[in-house]
Amino acid sequence: MKKIVIVDYGLGNLFSIKQALAAVGADAVFSSKAEDLLNCDGILLPGVGAFADAMNRLSELKLIEVIQKSARDGKPILGVCLGLQLLFEQSHEFGIHKGLALIPGEVVRFPEAHEGIGLRVPFIGWNKLHLSKAGKDDSLFDTLKKDINIYFVHSYYVAPKSEAEILASCEYQGFAFPAVVRYKNTVGIQGHPEKSGEPGLEIYKNWVLSL
Amino acid sequence: MEKLEVKYGLPEKVEFCQKCVMSNQRPASTQEFKHTKESKKTTLSIDAHGICDACRASEQKDLIDWKNREEELLKLLDKYRSKDGNYDCIVPGSGGKDSAYQAHVLKYKYGMNPLTITWPPILYTEYGYQNWKNWIDIGGFDNLSFNRNGKVMKLLTRLSIENLLHPFQTFILGQKNLAPKIAAKYGIPLIFYGENEAEYGNPIADNTTSLRDKSYFSFSDLDEVHLGGVSIKELKEKYGLSKSDLMSFLPIEQSELKDKSIEVHYLGYYLRWTPQEVYYYAADHTGFKARPFRTQGTYSKYNSIDDKIDDLHYYTTYMKFGIGRATYDASQEIRNQHITREEGVALVKKFDGEFPDKYFNEIMEYIELKPEKFMELCDQFKSNHLWKKDDSGKWQLRHTVWTL
Numbered sequence: 242m243k244k245i246v247i248v249d250y251g252l253g254n255l256f257s258i259k260q261a262l263a264a265v266g267a268d269a270v271f272s273s274k275a276e277d278l279l280n281c282d283g284i285l286l287p288g289v290g291a292f293a294d295a296m297n298r299l300s301e302l303k304l305i306e307v308i309q310k311s312a313r314d315g316k317p318i319l320g321v322c323l324g325l326q327l328l329f330e331q332s333h334e335f336g337i338h339k340g341l342a343l344i345p346g347e348v349v350r351f352p353e354a355h356e357g358i359g360l361r362v363p364f365i366g367w368n369k370l371h372l373s374k375a376g377k378d379d380s381l382f383d384t385l386k387k388d389i390n391i392y393f394v395h396s397y398y399v400a401p402k403s404e405a406e407i408l409a410s411c412e413y414q415g416f417a418f419p420a421v422v423r424y425k426n427t428v429g430i431q432g433h434p435e436k437s438g439e440p441g442l443e444i445y446k447n448w449v450l451s452l
Numbered sequence: 453m454e455k456l457e458v459k460y461g462l463p464e465k466v467e468f469c470q471k472c473v474m475s476n477q478r479p480a481s482t483q484e485f486k487h488t489k490e491s492k493k494t495t496l497s498i499d500a501h502g503i504c505d506a507c508r509a510s511e512q513k514d515l516i517d518w519k520n521r522e523e524e525l526l527k528l529l530d531k532y533r534s535k536d537g538n539y540d541c542i543v544p545g546s547g548g549k550d551s552a553y554q555a556h557v558l559k560y561k562y563g564m565n566p567l568t569i570t571w572p573p574i575l576y577t578e579y580g581y582q583n584w585k586n587w588i589d590i591g592g593f594d595n596l597s598f599n600r601n602g603k604v605m606k607l608l609t610r611l612s613i614e615n616l617l618h619p620f621q622t623f624i625l626g627q628k629n630l631a632p633k634i635a636a637k638y639g640i641p642l643i644f645y646g647e648n649e650a651e652y653g654n655p656i657a658d659n660t661t662s663l664r665d666k667s668y669f670s671f672s673d674l675d676e677v678h679l680g681g682v683s684i685k686e687l688k689e690k691y692g693l694s695k696s697d698l699m700s701f702l703p704i705e706q707s708e709l710k711d712k713s714i715e716v717h718y719l720g721y722y723l724r725w726t727p728q729e730v731y732y733y734a735a736d737h738t739g740f741k742a743r744p745f746r747t748q749g750t751y752s753k754y755n756s757i758d759d760k761i762d763d764l765h766y767y768t769t770y771m772k773f774g775i776g777r778a779t780y781d782a783s784q785e786i787r788n789q790h791i792t793r794e795e796g797v798a799l800v801k802k803f804d805g806e807f808p809d810k811y812f813n814e815i816m817e818y819i820e821l822k823p824e825k826f827m828e829l830c831d832q833f834k835s836n837h838l839w840k841k842d843d844s845g846k847w848q849l850r851h852t853v854w855t856l
Contacts, residue, residue: 254789289792365798394795 243282243452245269248308248324250298252290254435258321261435265446275307282452284311288323292332292348292397295323296340305341312343317452318427325422325429326399334397344424346401355416362396368411368432370420376408379423380451381444389440391420391432398431459835460772461492466838466851470502472783473796473853477773477838484625485677485703489615510787518724525722528715529562532642539567539594541642544631546570546580546758547587549727550646552734554719555593558644560737566644569634570597571626573759574609574619575811575818580758583740591738598630600700604693608701609761610819611680613826617772617833619815620765621680625701632704635714647720647727677702726788727755748808749777751799761815763808771830774838774849776804801854 249271262269320328332348370389398418409421434441467476479493534540545551558564612621731754734740742753766777782796
């Protein structure tokens with residue numbers, strides 16, 4: 242059974258994620274200890290709330306370098322929601338804040354409006370994933386043949402430096418943004434698969450199987 | 453600025469908890485048999501940091517040594533576990549997720565011999581009735597359902613709406629008062645309720661002991677007692693009811709309680725209680741099924757679904773206190789970290805105060821109240837410090853969690 246550490250830094254809906262991982266047959270534990278992160282098959286970085294708070298918490302727990310080292314050593318890392326945003330170099334949420342810099346690019350706010358239609362934030366609701374070519378080939382979506390609808394809550398989105406890293410995107414009132422991103426062994430999902438029913442569990446399952 | 457009228461002794465200034473979406477207008481549960489038009493409410497306290505008692509109680513859950521608490525439970529159960537085939541505890545409930553969980557863990561995990569008892573809803577929903585049946589048939593329990601005088605029930609329910617805009621009072625009364633009476637009659641020493649009401653914002657001190665305050669379920673002086681906001685004397689004189697018509701709604705008499713030793717406990721004191729997890733447990737073990745559609749006034753499907761009147765109950769809390777069902781649900785789910793406050797605010801904005809029309813006409817017909825009359829009452833029971841009419845003559849809340 243694959244052992245997954247859900248990084249417990251005091252933010253995020255950890256319990257649902259643990260249940261979801263258990264449902265797809267993984268052994269998931271919460272931890273904020275470096276040794277646990279270094280001795281597992283995969284790291285899941287959850288997160289809800291503000292970017293800067295999350296980075297501060299990770300810094301206090303001395304986990305920033307541990308996560309960066311794990312990524313360099315090729316350990317699979319999955320970021321969910323704010324956890325995805327933390328993987329980037331910096332965020333523009335309430336000023337500019339440095340992230341974990343595992344994926345080149347930054348985190349930006351939805352524009353006020355797109356083609357004359359206001360984009361109210363946070364966006365809360367379900368959204369359909371449009372898979373890119375890379376996405377269609379990625380093991381994350383291997384078993385998902387039909388439309389994939391995932392639940393989202395966010396005001397900011399990630400903008401990777403290279404479009405090649407985008408596995409799937411979504412549209413908010415016609416405004417397209419990256420929803421799933423992969424860079425080497427690091428993957429991130431803007432939405433909440435653990436709150437998205439069957440397709441969400443499939444995504445977790447495929448990630449666990451890839452470890 | 454003119455001073456706005458404040459009803460029910462509610463706090464004049466409306467505040468919202470910074471952590472959940474509940475406001476300081478939320479009343480704590482009261483002794484229903486003393487409830488009159490003039491009753492002043494004790495309300496949810498929000499501290500200097502803007503956090504409500506219910507959220508504080510929830511934070512304390514993380515600090516509790518649950519293993520220790522379970523050992524306390526085991527000691528209690530060892531003291532009372534019956535070896536002669538008699539019942540050793542009562543689990544009151546409807547077969548909803550909470551009572552299903554309580555009865556099931558007590559019997560099948562801890563080896564107790566519970567008698568489940570049911571004060572049936574005012575008007576069963578089909579799926580609520582099926583859940584009750586599954587509780588007994590799939591879960592596997594003895595059950596005693598007490599079917600009270602339906603004519604009296606209807607009258608009291610109508611009076612509680614007319615006098616208190618409180619359609620759920622007769623149900624609450626029966627549910628609270630039945631268990632001690634059955635316990636006394638059958639000589640069963642232990643009663644288990646589920647979650648402590650302090651979870652939802654009764655004063656925090658409530659939670660430091662699992663023993664339910666006996667004043668909740670006993671009375672010594674009949675003159676103090678009111679049903680549907682009407683004194684017993686008036687119910688007799690004006691409505692021609694006899695004491696025996698009313699007994700099933702009344703609390704156990706203290707004299708009857710005195711020479712009996714009945715302990716009342718909250719299982720939620722001993723076992724960590726997460727409504728969503730309790731739901732999954734009930735679904736797995738007693739065949740519990742969620743409502744097949746979204747509950748009006750909120751977004752959820754899994755709680756308080758067996759009584760058609762329940763939907764109306766939450767509509768009246770919206771009228772009286774500005775707090776609808778989505779506010780209750782979202783606050784609980786935020787505290788249990790299922791959703792964030794942002795999501796909660798959006799859900800409250802979307803669903804709170806939605807009129808529950810699905811069963812409305814059927815309920816009005818059943819209790820013989822004109823629908824227009826109910827709507828009039830809703831206007832009369834609004835407190836001016838919470839509600840105002842906008843330019844088009846529509847009622848609007850003065851303070852909402854999404855504008856603050």
